[in-house]
Amino acid sequence: MANPGGGTVCNGKLHNHKKQSNGLQSRNCTKNGIVKEAQQNGRTHFYDKLIVESFEEAPLHVMVFTYMGYGIGTLFGYLRDFMRNWGIEKCNAAVERKEQRDFVPLYQDFENFYTRNLYMRIRDNWNRPICSAPGALFDVMERVSDDYNWTFRFTGRVIKDVINMGSYNFLGLAAKYDESMRTIKDVLEVYGTGVASTRHEMGTLDKHKELEDLVAKFLNVEAAMVFGMGFATNSMNIPALVGKGCLILSDELNHTSLVLGARLSGATIRIFKHNNTQSLEKLLRDAVIYGQPRTRRAWKKILILVEGVYSMEGSIVHLPQIIALKKKYKAYLYIDEAHSIGAVGPTGRGVTEFFGLDPHEVDVLMGTFTKSFGAAGGYIAGRKDLVDYLRVHSHSAVYASSMSPPIAEQIIRSLKHLMGMDGTTQGLQRVRQLAKNTRYFRQRLQEMGFIIYGNENSPVVPLLLYMPGKVAAFARHMLEKKIGVVVVGFPATPLAEARARFCVSAAHTREMLDTVLEALDEMGDLLQLKYSRHKKSARPELYDETSFELED
């Protein structure tokens, strides 16, 4: 049960004046909205760019109560399982077919203990169906359960205009149809939805070509290749890059798709502590010095797998340090920008831009189009030889259907919007609005005394709830207040660190955020969620309205 922070892991301190200098600097970079500028500006000072990241530890009594909560839940689970076994309580779970009762059970009994006895109690907080675009406001379909969440029944009512704090709609580009989406409509009318072939066979459309060129241009790299699913981009391409005799060094909190890809590759996998460069360096040193276990041969190559922004922690990868290590030890770096592309960096070009680094410093830039771009799919970008190699060897290119043309068009549209190719600066404004919203939202939550994880610039904002009982209460109350939140618990997080995860969007207005913050304040008092023991500071001047004004 690794407590990923292990307390307050900060590369910088939480002092306000430092933050301020930081803010000024990043604004320097955005002045012209050009990446090159950012790079030149950044190169000289990226090392003094502070990473303000906090993982405050919970007070002891909270941890005690949390484990007690799980303990009580588990005890009751056993009791109810016992009663179900003896037929005292009705069992609602689906059962094996009569004809197959003598087969080896499909599930181990303990496998489902957690699902049956704990998850089932609070299941209504997940998979809530919606019936509108996942914009800043969405419509949730009301559903009720007559049997304690075993089944749901739709009432037919729709909870209108719920504030969406859950979707990864960072730039607000997932929205209802409007005139700016005309090109998607046109593409849909010409091409239809499917492709019905793979890239290698008959599925490379001119649209894909156009998209790939544009992605490469956006990221300022030599070439890019796109794939139909973000998850599969990782799991089907990592095996093409490394194999037996290679070493993968993977952050302990990497997304499942990275873990799966690493596993499918057949390479040896070693895990380093979350965002911990000492831990990574130790592994790198040992790997280079001692080579492979048993055979003692040198590793063929070493690949470091990290994410740009971690989706459950809200932390940003310590990229400059990792790049320095990678250079020192001649390892390769693969970075998954699923949550950072479009969302961080002065012009939305991801973590390399955030730190003012040349994107070519990273060997493999991977990202998805699901989040910021409001579409689906993923890309891999980098040097031309890398992309050429993947064109030939990627599992996805040979065996999986290529990307749907209207989806590709949505990405093209979003990219053009961000790059200002649509003749407006709205794209850039979105990125700035997101940064502004993020800092405002995080700052206010901190002031209220919540424990918030992650980097102050990360639009993924985890608010720690700890206790399993509070998870459900929190999510239900918030929905009553017409705010849609995402709560996550074990197994997506460590057992004792259940949390709510907000995704700030450029589409959120200040009023919406204030409504949410007000509700959170109330909820924090009601459910006693304000665990933080940091001194509550008065609002620093930075968050004065004026300091956020855009310099047009």
Added chain:
Amino acid sequence: MATATEQWVLVEMVQALYEAPAYHLILEGILILWIIRLLFSKTYKLQERSDLTVKEKEELIEEWQPEPLVPPVPKDHPALNYNIVSGPPSHKIVVNGKECINFASFNFLGLLDNPRVKAAALASLKKYGVGTCGPRGFYGTFDVHLDLEDRLAKFMKTEEAIIYSYGFATIASAIPAYSKRGDIVFVDRAACFAIQKGLQASRSDIKLFKHNDMADLERLLKEQEIEDQKNPRKARVTRRFIVVEGLYMNTGTICPLPELVKLKYKYKARIFLEESLSFGVLGEHGGGVTEHYGINIDDIDLISANMENALASIGGFCCGRSFVIDHQRLSGQGYCFSASLPPLLAAAAIEALNIMEENPGIFAVLKEKCRQIHKALQGISGLKVVGESLSPAFHLQLEESTGSREQDVRLLQEIVDQCMNRSIALTQARYLEKEEKCLPPPSIRVVVTVEQTAEELERAASTIKEVAQAVLL
């Protein structure tokens, strides 16, 4: 006498002990302990783990040269010069600027550019926009997804269906959701790549049986049964699965499902069936291989198919009994951890299902067309047809290999290119040669769709025949 002397010696020793100074005793005590330590410690120390000095370490780090991240790819590699399709890959397709009749895309029912499907997708675009911006668990579940799942379950006459946002990820996620380390999976040698990856992810024991050879499968099942009797404790928790395809992507053949079901009950192994090619193709109503053989669908534990072929959308689904399928909602990695299917694609799939339900005649038409071209392609000298006559995707392989795969591929590519010049778009079946478990021989894949007219089929067959004759003879 001897004993008296010994006794005296002993007494003297004890006396000496009393008289000895303390430091002496301590010294002797230490010596004794030292001897004991030497006795119990290893007689020699391996000097192998002599620690490296910092300087040596630095040198090692300095010296190490990794392989390049990717080996260079020759500039003229065929895969770098994909065919580029301009416009929709429907019946008439523009490949590299030349208009052809499409015999390469899996658009069996011609729904790819169906105006009704497009209209449904457009309506969805207007309502929901494009992306879902989240996995199913976190507000990525739209009413359209629930509708589509319902419709698929009804269409397949099963209790429940679950949709994935990518065809490949469907079976590749479904298998490891159930089969874990230590479980045993019996799988056909010709199984497609997605199945192979699913099996690899599951880390189960994999037993390959000869393609469609039920005797070979039974042999393996029997072997396992004997093994189980030796260790019944282990056998009680070892799940057994048989993984097969309805119509095999790599061979165009159909699986002998009735025999498989018999074996299933005899040896108590569950059947997972991949129906990407047979869904919406086989059976009177397009219900797939179970309908084709008239088998109760509940006898199959899990059916998976993609929605990228017959339905001409994107994504995939699994269906079966709730007892089985529901488990994937928390354990299917490609389901839980991936953004959900864009609603417009789900809406397109629903409309495609509507069309299939309204025109059940379409499946008979498709079958007739398959039969026609299958027959017309027989007897080309140098090329043999591989696959059933009811399969809308089948292969043309070289009758005799030249001995080198590379040469075979080149010959087939020549045929494909020349057909393309004569307006018949074909493609070779592509594989990752080093990754495939059992690499199928090189082949040209011919795909039949309902939109191809009898004349077009005839023309395609005669074109292929003429070109093959010219290239191969």
